[in-house]
Amino acid sequence: MTIVELSTHGSSLRRKGERFVVGRKDEATGETKKQEVPAEHVEAILVSANAMISTSAIRLCTERQIQLVMADWVGHPFARMWSSTPGRQTEIRRAQYAALDAEVGNEITRDLVMEKLRGQAGLLRDLKNNRGEGAPREIDEGLEAVRAAAHSARTLPNSRELRSKMLGIEGSAASRYFAALSAALPAQWRFSGRSQNPGTDPFNASLNYMYGIGYSGVAKVAILSGLDPNAGFYHADRYGHPVLTYDLIEPCRPAIDRALLPLFTKREAAESWFERNYAGDPDGEEAPAAGNAVRISPDGRKRLITVYKAQVKDELERATWERCRKITRTLIGGAHR
Incomplete structure (x- = not known):
């Protein structure tokens, strides 16, 4: 097709x-x-x-x-x-809405989370193997935490609380995972914890920027597939927000992490890519930011976009198409049970 x-x-x-x-x-x-x-x-x-x-x-x-x-x-x-x-899209949408609080929705949530955790484990395993005996202990700790989370996610019984419990399982591994990524970086780029909206260090700011580009690609595929982008399975519904996009970006995050890391580990990233202590543009449309916010400069944005297009874009969109097709098959199959 x-x-x-x-x-x-x-x-x-x-x-x-x-x-x-x-x-x-x-x-x-x-x-x-x-x-x-x-x-x-x-x-x-x-x-x-x-x-x-x-x-x-x-x-x-x-x-x-x-x-x-x-x-x-x-x-x-x-x-x-x-x-x-009425046509096939009507059937898909009807099944999607019916599945949001049903067992089929739990199956889709579990698949998305498991795929993300497998991607995170694969990245940490490669970081460990590439560094051999000199690998920081945080990488081992992160790998152990992600594997434990994957086991918990795989064996978690179906229930109405599955999604909230899955968020807790994933969150418990996230701090160790990002600690491992930080430990893999040169000292000047290490960070303390994940920061979003805004990022408070260059690595997190770069990660937020590349995730943002990824959202557009995922949203495009979700809409083209015929699914309703505003009806998610994993993330809670928020009026006016494309929560299915939030679901579908989750398995893509490790690939974005993997593409970004070498810019820092191979010392290509430069201070000129970042504007530290950015407080927003008081005369523009951009919302004020915290005093310790980091903003990506035009040079930094240009390089991040280049890396995204070369290493992430095509695979992200291909993989998201496959996920949307699988979700559609699961929905239609569940509706006919």
Whole structure:
């Protein structure tokens, strides 16, 4: 299955029988190149540039239950179209809502948490092996804590309290995990605990920034998959918040951690990447920050974006598609039990 993206201005989408005709303008020559794609091979269409879309193409999307999503230039969705008649998406959504407080929702929560913990354990294991006998003891302690959390998560009985207990299990390992990451860093970049919104040290500020980029990729896939991004399984519902995105980013975090670490361990990160004691822009839209907040400078942002695109983006979106497909299969299977 294919995701069709219209990301250059002047693109077009038309219908020719049971095919889409995609027109993309070559920015260098100004010529429009056309490509025909069978509708049966299209899973979703993402439009992130000024484009012309025919009503017949929209109708083909609705006939084939293909998600048609509008996004801004960085790929963050802001609107979508779907059929006004019941179809597969209606079935998926109905099953998703029914599963939120059911055993099926617990199964999905457990899978997401287990995948995250496996990723964390794999990263710490690699850090330990790469350092041999000279590995800091915090890495061993972190690995032991994550493995213990994985065992607890795997054997935790199903109940109404599973999600809250799972948060406690994961949280108990998180402090040891981040202590291990800190111990792996050169002395000047070590930190004391995880800090969010804002980060209070360069590593946490960088991590927050890369997680933020990851949210956009996960949100895009969640919407394209047909799931409701505002109905999560693991995180509590919060009005106006895409809590399913919060669920789906969890297994992705270790991959982002892994991509960020070498920038610090190989001493590429520089003080010029960070603005320390940042207090926000009192004349702008940015909210005031704590006095010890660290902000990423334009040079730092540029490098982090480059690393994300090269090492994280494609795999994150591919893996999130697989998770969304698995969740959909689990939901539909649970609804038919």
